[in-house]
Amino acid sequence: MxxxxxxxxxxxxxxxxxxxxxxxxxxxxxxxxxxxxxxxxxxxxxxxxxxxxxxxxxxxxxxxxxxxxxxxxxxxxxxxxxxxxxxxxxxxxxxxxxxxxxxxxxxxxxxxxxxxxxxxxxxxxxPSLETLRAQLLGLIQTPATRIAGVLQAPAGQLARVFKAYADKDGSSEGAEAA
CATH class of the missing domain: 3.30.70.1730 (Ribosomal protein L10, N-terminal RNA-binding domain)
Structure with a gap:
């Protein structure tokens, strides 16, 4: 050189x-x-x-x-x-x-x-930088998924209650017709 x-x-x-x-x-x-x-x-x-x-x-x-x-x-x-x-x-x-x-x-x-x-x-x-990023992303996504599940639960419960009332009304109408 x-x-x-x-x-x-x-x-x-x-x-x-x-x-x-x-x-x-x-x-x-x-x-x-x-x-x-x-x-x-x-x-x-x-x-x-x-x-x-x-x-x-x-x-x-x-x-x-x-x-x-x-x-x-x-x-x-x-x-x-x-x-x-x-x-x-x-x-x-x-x-x-x-x-x-x-x-x-x-x-x-x-x-x-x-x-x-x-x-x-x-x-x-x-762990490598990519692995740490994936783990961090997983930690961030987990609470978001749980929050979405919690927010959807009341709507699902309401839908089941309405369906139960609808089934109850439908079965009582069928009993009156007979």
Missing amino acids: DRTEKREFVASLGSVFADTSFVLVAQNNGLTVAAVDDLRRRMRAAGATYKVAKNRLANLALEGTRFQGISPLLKGPTALAWSKDPVAVAKTAVEFARGNDKFVILGGAIGTQTLDVNGVKALSEL
């Missing part, structure tokens, strides 16, 4: 750090090209980005951002993964690490909060 490419890389990584909510740091020492391609494919499917970055350039991009706490993790062959949905990145990384011992999660950060390996694993056990 020449100087202009390095400046562009630092600027693009800095803009990523400004836009994202979660950054994961991992070591990828000894991963095969096929394994890295598989990890990138999984990350992309989860809506995340995975990039191997030079530590010095990543540290320059981290300066002045809310993710400065991960700077000490940038030692040796490291890679960064990020997404707006922190759970998706954590789940994908933890799943991949279970099947590949050469991929080691070092930690990460959600905003200014720095996470260690256990924090990332705990984050991966949370």
